[in-house]
Amino acid sequence: MKSQPTEQQIRDLLSKVPYPGFSRDIISFGVVRGITIDSEISIQLVVATNDTAVATQLRERVLQAMTSLGSDVPVKVQVDVQAPVQNASQGPVPIPGVRQIIAVASGKGGVGKSTVSVNLAVALAAQGLKVGLCDCDLYGPSVALMCGVSERPYADEEGRIIPPERHGIKIMSMGLLLDGDSPALLRGPMVTRYTQQFLRNVLWGDLDVLLLDLPPGTGDIQLTIVQTIPLAGAVIVTTPQEVALIDARKAASMFQKTNVPILGILENMACFIAPDGSIHEIFGSGGGEKEAVRLGVPFLGSLPLDPAIRIASDSGTPLVVSSPQSPTSEHFTKVATSLASLG
Ligand SMILES: Nc1ncnc2c1ncn2[C@@H]1O[C@H](COP(=O)(O)OP(=O)(O)O)[C@@H](O)[C@H]1O
Numbered sequence: 001m002k003s004q005p006t007e008q009q010i011r012d013l014l015s016k017v018p019y020p021g022f023s024r025d026i027i028s029f030g031v032v033r034g035i036t037i038d039s040e041i042s043i044q045l046v047v048a049t050n051d052t053a054v055a056t057q058l059r060e061r062v063l064q065a066m067t068s069l070g071s072d073v074p075v076k077v078q079v080d081v082q083a084p085v086q087n088a089s090q091g092p093v094p095i096p097g098v099r100q101i102i103a104v105a106s107g108k109g110g111v112g113k114s115t116v117s118v119n120l121a122v123a124l125a126a127q128g129l130k131v132g133l134c135d136c137d138l139y140g141p142s143v144a145l146m147c148g149v150s151e152r153p154y155a156d157e158e159g160r161i162i163p164p165e166r167h168g169i170k171i172m173s174m175g176l177l178l179d180g181d182s183p184a185l186l187r188g189p190m191v192t193r194y195t196q197q198f199l200r201n202v203l204w205g206d207l208d209v210l211l212l213d214l215p216p217g218t219g220d221i222q223l224t225i226v227q228t229i230p231l232a233g234a235v236i237v238t239t240p241q242e243v244a245l246i247d248a249r250k251a252a253s254m255f256q257k258t259n260v261p262i263l264g265i266l267e268n269m270a271c272f273i274a275p276d277g278s279i280h281e282i283f284g285s286g287g288g289e290k291e292a293v294r295l296g297v298p299f300l301g302s303l304p305l306d307p308a309i310r311i312a313s314d315s316g317t318p319l320v321v322s323s324p325q326s327p328t329s330e331h332f333t334k335v336a337t338s339l340a341s342l343g
């Protein structure tokens with residue numbers, strides 16, 4: 001029988017391990033991010049340093065300390081090294097070569113952010129701009145699928161990722177790094193790190209516009225972005241229904257508090273136009289426009305609930321590419337034009 005220590009025992013032990021070069025211990029330093037006890041004991045550490053020797057020392061110290069438990073359960077120590085987080089006073093740091101960065105956000109999931117991001121990106125590219133699209137929705141990436149890209153991106157000798165190009169835009173998405181349907185199993189600090197990597201460790205090259213397809217809500221990813229990336233602005237996507245609008249308001253408030261201009265509200269799935277031409281307002285009507293007025297930001301119009309949009313996305317060819325003349329594509333093009341005129 002293997003004797004299993006408790007998490008508390010391990011924490012007590014680690015609270016006596018000093019951080020290399022400091023008298024303070026690694027628990028109070030906040031370095032220990034997770035302890036899992038199973039057939040093996042797994043300890044996750046996250047350190048913010050540019051000194052790689054610290055990771056090695058930490059791992060050795062933790063393993064050494066664990067031997068004093070006298071347990072025969074194998075111990076695995078995982079050290080995640082992150083570049084030190086800039087302090088807030090440094091403010092957002094531009095991405096070299098990228099002229100302007102625009103976020104596509106929403107409060108609620110499933111309102112069509114990715115659909116809008118992908119179609120706006122290709123519409124901007126069709127206007128002759130150099131465009132990148134970064135899928136910041138690490139847990140629910142859909143940009144790769146919607147653009148029909150599946151190949152794993154290559155890295156250069158320095159480990160920087162070369163984003164694949166499709167439909168005239170450069171693309172980065174978690175969907176390109178995962179195998180098939182595997183979910184992204186990421187803990188809090190890794191989410192921040194991946195977000196930074198996607199933005200700073202990808203060879204975006206010279207871009208007129210980098211669009212960021214954000215996850216829904218106002219979580220870690222969005223906060224990392226608003227605090228570290230200079231956004232030219234954000235487009236908020238919502239459906240006309242109240243539950244979506246309430247959440248859209250929260251997203252808007254996050255941008256306002258961090259001085260990111262809201263470039264407008266785009267209402268999606270506003271109505272369904274039946275084959276007989278009758279209009280059905282499934283999620284209500286007018287909500288997006290009212291919200292834009294309330295916030296004093298531009299209303300970017302309403303897109304209908306149109307099966308052609310979904311079919312195009314599912315097939316990997318966005319509607320703006322597959323049917324550029326359709327009224328919905330023309331709407332995307334109009335919104336893209338208004339965004340392009342910003343910079
Ligand atoms: N206007 C629309 N008409 C029909 N289907 C849509 C429309 N907008 C989005 N969809 C579909 O709805 C689903 C959710 O959209 P998505 O863009 O992934 O939302 P989000 O990124 O906000 O979670 C997708 O399958 C997409 O193809």
Ligand SMILES: [Mg+2]
Binds near residue numbers: 113114137142
């Ligand atoms: Mg999405």
